[in-house]
Amino acid sequence: MRRTRFLLTVVITIAAVTLLFWIVLHQISSVWLDVALRPEVRTALEQSMEDQKALRGHDPARRAELRKRFDETQKLLNRIDVLRMNRQAMLRRFELALILLFAIAAAAAPVLLWIRYRRAQERERREYLERVTSLQETARRHAHEIKGPLTAARLEMERYADLVRNGAPEPELVRAQESVAEELDRLARYTREFSSFAGI
Secondary structure (H helix, E strand, O other): OHHHHHHHHHHHHHHHHHHHHHHHHHHHOOHHHHHHHOHHHHHHHHHHHHHHHHHHHHOHHHHHHHHHHHHHHHHHHHHHHHHHHHHHHHHHHHHHHHHHHHHHHHHHHHHHHHHHHHHHHHHHHHHHHHHHHHHHHHHHHHHHHHHHHHHHHHHHHHHHHHHHHHOOOHHHHHHHHHHHHHHHHHHHHHHHHHHHHHOO
């Protein structure tokens, strides 16, 4: 689920960047700029300059005015050339920026996936260690609960063996047997409780 969400986020981001690039490109290439950069506009301006040169030679009285118009038209042509060059340079920059962005996204995606994978592994390992620690503590407690009655029963059995060897009277032997039986009953009760808990 998380991987699908992550991939969907990457795809949406790439689509948004592509749309943004297209919108910016569309704004750069809008109608007013296209009109100024059309070859026929340039041709008309160059023809106007030629006409002004020709008129300057035929009408010496308006020579300064025609020269001024010629210079203004030349400036306009130069500005159009600058716009054309800037537009191409801007388009190249945007293309490079888009390629760079895609390259960064392509490089970052595997790194992010690897980081997420490592985090998931670490989380699983922590959970495993917590379970093992819990099981170890439980086993330690159970061993202690079992060890108590078994130790008591063993000691009583040793005492019983000593009593038999020494020829002790019958009531002491019976008491030792009852003590061993009592410890074994305690152990059996604990085992039953543990088994019933395991069955829940």
